[in-house]
Amino acid sequence: MRTVSVLLRHxxxxxxxxxxxxxxxAQRADGERAFGYGRGQGAMMAGLVFVCVIETLTMSVLLRDWPTVHGIVLALDVYTVVFVVGMHAAFAVRPHLLAADALRVRRGVHVDLHIPLEQVASVRRELRMTHERTDGELNLPVGSQTTVTLQLSEPVIHFTALGRQREVGTVRFHADDADTLVAAIKQARTVPSTSPAPPE
Incomplete structure (x- = not known):
């Protein structure tokens, strides 16, 4: 039942x-800076939708003499198109978000990782095209690549698509403008505290 509930929420x-x-x-609050990551997938998603539409039209012609089967296949094909467009939409409306004290690393509806900036030990621009699953690391490639690497001073909890928990101390993800995001994170980490100094 838990798996079904997770899939329905998805x-x-x-x-x-x-x-x-x-x-x-877009899903963001006031004071947060948004950084997109889905620019490189637009053409691929458009191509996938085009293929799905062609398949829908083709199956409609082939199954026109079997109305029941045609109705079932048509519903599945239309759902597939909506699903693919929804995935692209999720990339567009759920960007990475940088606030004064935290970074939210996202990937569509699958990942929304909250990372306090005080736990960011280092951040760098790093292009990677291959990623191996390793304990303590979270890789979120887009178009098979990540462009930003975060090293954390202490791990954060990541929830997988099915609700399992993992502790991660290294996070690699993609950003369309990685240089600007890295600079913004570094600047946010070095902003002096506005809390009053203790009396001497």
Whole structure:
């Protein structure tokens, strides 16, 4: 039942993302800077949607003499198109977010990792095209590449798509403008505290 519940929440988030994309809104709060990561996947997603539409039209012609089967296949094909567009929409409306005290690393509806900036030991621009699954590391490639690497002073908890917990101390992810994001994180980490100094 837990798996079914997780999958239903996933589908609901895709539909919400699609609605936000259509209405040109993004999921972020005031004071947060947004950094996109899905620019490189636009052409691939458009191509995938095109293939799905062609398949839908082809199957409609082939199954026109079997109305029941045609209806089932048509519903599945339409759902597939909505699913693919929803994935692209989720990338667009759920960007990485940088606040004064934390970074939220996201990837569509699958990942939303909250990282306090005080736990960021180092951040660098690093292009990687291959990633191996390793304990304590979280790799979030887009188009098979990551461009930013975070080393944490202490691990944070990452929840997988099915709700399992993992402790991660290294996070690699993609950002369309990695240089600007890295510079912004470094600047946010070095901003002096505004709390009053203790009396002498």
């Amino acid at each position: 589908e609901l988030r895709l539909l919400v993302s699609l609605w936000l994309w259509i209405t040109r809104r």
